[in-house]
Structure formats: C-alpha cells, structure tokens
Amino acid sequence: MRRLASLVRVGLKANFGLAILHYRIFKEKKDRWLIPLVVLAAVGLGPTFYYLLRLLKDLYGILLPLGQQQAILTFGILGGQILVLLFGLYYVISAFYFSRDLELLIPLPLKPFEVMTSKFAVILVNEYLTIAPIVLPVVISFGVMSKAGLPYWINSLLVYLWLPVIPLSIISLLVIGLMRVVTLSRKKDALIIAGSLLLIAAGVGLQYTFVRSAGSPMDAQPMIRFFSSPDSLLGRIGAGFPPSVWATKALAGGFTSAGLTHLFLFIGVSLALFAGILVIAEKLFYRGLIGIGEISGRKKAFSKEALSRRISSGRRPVRAIFAREWRIMNRTPIFLLNGVLTVILLPILFLIMARADTGGSDSTMILKALTSAKPFLATLAAACFMAVTGTLNGTASSTFSREGSQFWMSKVIPISPREQVAAKFLHSYLIALLGIGASTIVLAGMLRLGAGALLPAVGLALAAAITLTAVGMIIDLLRPLLDWTNPQKAIKQNLNVLFAFLADIGILVLLGFLAAFLGKIGLSGNIKLIVLFAVLLVLAVVSAKILVKLADRRYREIEV
C-alpha cells in the first residue's frame, strides 16, 4: 500500500509539475507573467459565471413552485459526467499507453494494477479540474439557494470526489480492451484512431438517446402525472445515466436515510466498478501495453528505380515544412483526433444533437424562423459557428509545442523563421478551411440557407479564421511547451490552447459588439457586412504582421 501511495504521489508530482512551476516562477522568475495572466483570465471569465449563476437562480425560481428544483443538480452532475466521458477518452489512451514514463515503470517490481492506479489518479485530478466550471457553480448555487445544511455540503464533497469514477472506469474498460486488440495488429495507429472514433460514436449515440428520452413529446395525462411527482424531471433527465440521479438524491437528501442510501449506492457502484477495472488491468493492462511501441517496418530494400522515384526532386522549403507538419499531425493519433477529425466531427455532432431534439423538428424550425426574420444576425451566427468550428481545435495554438524535443531541427535548418511560420500557418489554416467547409455543408443542409446568406457567412469566417489562427500561433510562439514526454501534453493539456481559446472568444465577442454598434448607427445589412469584412481583413493583416515579426525574434530567443 505504501508503494502504491508513493507511486501515485510521484505520478501526480510529475504530471502537475507544481515543483517545476514553483521553480520557474519563484526561483528562475521565468513564468512570472503567468500570475497576472491567470488573474486576467479569471476576471475575463467573471461575466460568464455571473450569467451562469443568474440563469441558475432563474431556473431555480421557475422549478421551485413545481417541486422540480432538484433537476438543476441532475443537470450539473450529468453535464460533468458527460464531460468526463468526452475528455476521458483522450486522457485514458494517452496516460495508460503513451506516457514515456511507462518505459521506466514496466521494469520496476510493480504490479500492473499499481501502475494503472497511479495513471488513473492523474486522470482523476485532471477530471476534477475539467468538471469544476460546470459542476461547482451548480452545486454551490443550489446549496446557497436552498439554504442547505452541513449534510448537503459534506455529501457534495463526497459526490464530487467520486463523480468522475464511474464514467472513467467505463472508458478505461473500453480502452484496455481496445488496446489489447490493437497490440495484436500491425496497423496500431490506424486501429487506435478507428477505435477512438468508434468510442466517440458510441458516446454520441448515448447522448442522442439521452436527449431524445428527455425531450420526447407527452400527452396531457402523463404531463399532469409528471409534474405532480417531485422527482419526475430529474428522473427524466437522468434516465439514460442513473448514477446522476443517485448523486442528486444523495445531495438533496443529506443525512436522511434516502440521502445516505443513494450516497452509498453511488460510492458503492463507483468502488465496485473501479475494483473491477483493477482486476481486469492485472490481467490485460500489460498485455496491451507491452508491444504498443513496437512498430514493424518495411523489410524490403528499395530498388534503384524505386529509390529514385521516391527521392524528391526538390520542394520549396515552405512546401517541405508544410508536408512535414501535415504528416506528423495526421500520423500521431492524439494530434489527428484533435485536428482534422475534430473540425469534421464537430459540425456532425451539432447536426446529430439538433436532430435528436424532439425528432429534429423544433430546434430546426426555430433556427429557420430566426434565419428568415433576422438575416443579418443569421449570417453573423453562421459565420461565428464556422470560424469557431474551424479554429478552436488547438492546431494553431500548439503548432510550435507539438515539435517538442525536435524543435532543434527547426533552429538549425537554413530556413528563415518567416518561411517556417508561413508553412505552419498554411497548415493550421487548411485545417480551419476543412472545418469551415464541413460546417457550411451542415448549415446548408440543416437550415436550407441559400447562397445569398451562406456566401457572406463563409467570407466572414474565412477572414476571421486568419486572425484566429495567427493569434493562436502568437500565443504558442510566446511560450512553446517543448519539454513534453506525452503528445497529449502538447495539445490537450497545453495552457496555450486554453489561452488562445479565451483570446479567440474575446475577439469574437468584440466583433459582436461592433456588429451591434453598426446596427445602432443605422447602417443597412449589406453595409454592415462590408464594414465587418473590412475590419476582419485589417485584423488579419495586423495579426499576420505581428506573427512574422515575433517569429524573427522568438526563433533566436528560444533555446533548446
């Protein structure tokens, strides 16, 4: 047990790097600028939380007279668990199978379940941070509004600590099974990607079922029965995933017998599932892990002619660097899942969720009505959806970080930083284009928007994507994360991706204010679009110039 505790402690220290951060901020005084930036980000997020809390208060006010207020808790808890399911997949695959410290851990006299537990602990802490913005506001505001006593707060803490365990255990089970199959195959990367897509598809299918079961229409009699029972709404929301109902009842019930029964049920099932995972891990974890790094290569030598065909006759450097970026991104499963696949999957997910809502009629009807009533607003919303789909995937904001320890090559090759950055920009922009294309198809199909409405939206999105891509690259160039040992860290756990996300949202909100201002001064729809497009072009030129200038300086300064 002491060995396991020590392993978990080392794992947490190595992954959350508090000692390194403390050293860099207070000893080396290198990352001091992080402190005001974190404060700024917190201040920036302030209004969002303010509105979330106001929304929760209003919702509580509406649901209280109906006796359905506990449904708010189920919303928050279920939301947190869905988030665990979504992020958990990336975390589990990379932590269980692709962290480089595994090479050090396997030869040590440790049992497979001990190694897996230490990795599980790291993912658990990650998940606590991931679900905090969703679950904490709900649980805290509900406690305050219902004037809950101490038992509520104690149960809240216990439920929060156990909240990610059930979804994480389910994912771990699926991933361990998947990897056992993957190691048997020669095409490991392809299988990992296919398996991940299958798991995502299963997740989407599950959510589709949740939304449909919560939103299917009702007749009058069941409706009356529905509102006469205090648990009906939470039961309906949590129908697809009962643990969220148990957790709600554990919180709302406090130390009553119902509260404690549900608390024990929730923790008991979590424990049982986790124990089950440990038993399976003991048998299968190392079988899937050992051999995952074995990549079988070509056995045959190229003939002189074949070699001559494959030797390039000389690409221009920008093309060569673009090809390098494209290949490395698409051949690293974690990068591929975050880049190309995300920009294509996101609009499809949007489409599925919209169709799932009451059979696909209501939300689509509302959107169509909105589109015809407010065409300018619809164009802006469509442009925003396209730009967000294309750029908020971390490709640009991890473009330097993804090079990691290989960045030395970018420093020694005789290619100017401007050309290198141009190639990287083209790569990130191409992925943005894929996203814009996919979302255009989805919007055209779903809302039947004509070319008159779609073309201006595409134009705005293309111009906005230049700035958003350049801003992401600037942020990553300012503090590239090059010392990672697990590719997950370069993209999913890279703070630059979060900072770029906040900056991008800020830019889009400012553009929204500008559009509102243009409307207030009485400009017509087309003139407003032209002004916005011109502003976006100016922003694109300015951000591209800043990027190029910064590249000249930072390529000299970054030491590897």
Place this chain on the structure above:
Amino acid sequence: MIELRSVSKSYNKGKVKAVDDLSLVVKPGEIFGFLGPNGAGKTTTLKMIVGLLKPDAGSIAINGLDTQTDALACKAMTTYVPDYPAIYERLTGLEYLNFIGDVYGVPKADRLERIEKWLEIFELTKAVGSPIQSFSHGMKQKIVLTAALLPAPRVMVLDEPMVGLDPRSAHQLKELMREHCDQGKTLFFSTHIMEVAEKLCDRIAIIAKGRLIACGTMDELKKLAAEPGQSLENIFLELTET
C-alpha cells in the same frame, strides 16, 4: 573554419557559468576533438556554434560569417548531429532525408547519389522506407548522420557521434570524418572516447568548468603531462583533476 572569440554562456540568471570566456579556432581540413568531463560545457559550446543557444558574450564565426548576424548563411554551410537523435519519428527514414534535402536545397541527382552511398555504408537500405519510430537507437543515430552528410556541408558539428553505433558503423564514421576533412572541410566533434580522439583528431581541446584548459596537437598535449609518454587518458585525468 570555426572561430570562437571570448564566448561565454551562463544559465539560471548568471548563477551557473557553463562556458567561460572560451576562444579557439578550428581550421579548414582539420578534425577537431573537444574533450571534457560531464557538465564541462561541451554540448553548450556546440549548441552555440549551430545556433541552438545564444552566447551571453563573445562572438562565433563560421568561414568568416558571424553566426548571429549572418545566421542563415552560417546554417546553410553547417550541419549538426546532436548527442541524442530526437528526430521526426512519424516520418519514414526516406521522408526525413527528403525533408533535409529540400530545406538545404540539394539537387535531385546529388541527393540520389549521396543517399544511396550513405544508406549502403550505414546498412540502412532496407530500413529507410520504415517509420523512424521503428528504428533502434543506433539506426536513428545513423539516419541523423546520413542527413547531416546529405547537403555535403563545409562544416560539421557532431556531439558524441559514436554513442550507440556498432563497431562497424563507428569505423565507417571515422573513415567518413577523415574523408570530409581531406576535402578541406571542417569537423568539430565532442567525445568521451579518448582512444578515438587520440587516433583521429588533428587537434584536441580540453574544457573543464567552462574554461579551456588545453588545446593543441597530440604532441603538444603530451608536453603538458607531468611525465613523458603518457596516454591522452592520463593527460586528460591529470588536467581535469579538481
């Protein structure tokens, strides 16, 4: 030719002095060996020459061009092999070599001839179509060496290039180092293998705690020894004793 003039580099805001007022000249046509205990400043010096690190003071010139003001021109005539072959593992060996050929602007005919030659010498012909990820440490080291030779650079900087190589490949490497310098080109390399340095190098520099403590031909270094006829290993131990 490589010229270092009063080069200094420190880490941790000046608290750790890695290289201290180092001056030396590596002439064209000579194999120059760089020796020193662990942490003496060898890798830091090599990294400053190829532009991976920026000197705090002093200047470095390659064939008369300053590495800070004429960085791209210096890089175009220099190739570097690091102590650990951290290269693009997701590319195949051939894709990596093509990338290097593209960025150094090597014409197709030269590219084909040199790649064929070095792949055969390093016995990589069968492996070159596979992802670098599937290579052993020694194979990765050999593909990095092939890439460094591909542009036929005027200056080569190698950081402990023998590590991980089998005896046959190490022998081939020594031959090619000699061949490179016989063409009037420059080669600067660090090593811990005294025997290699003694037999291969035209001149040797010994560095300790960031400072140059000896520099010269083998005969000149022997004169620094307390007793005559000592091996380079004994001279090294004597000079770097703390």
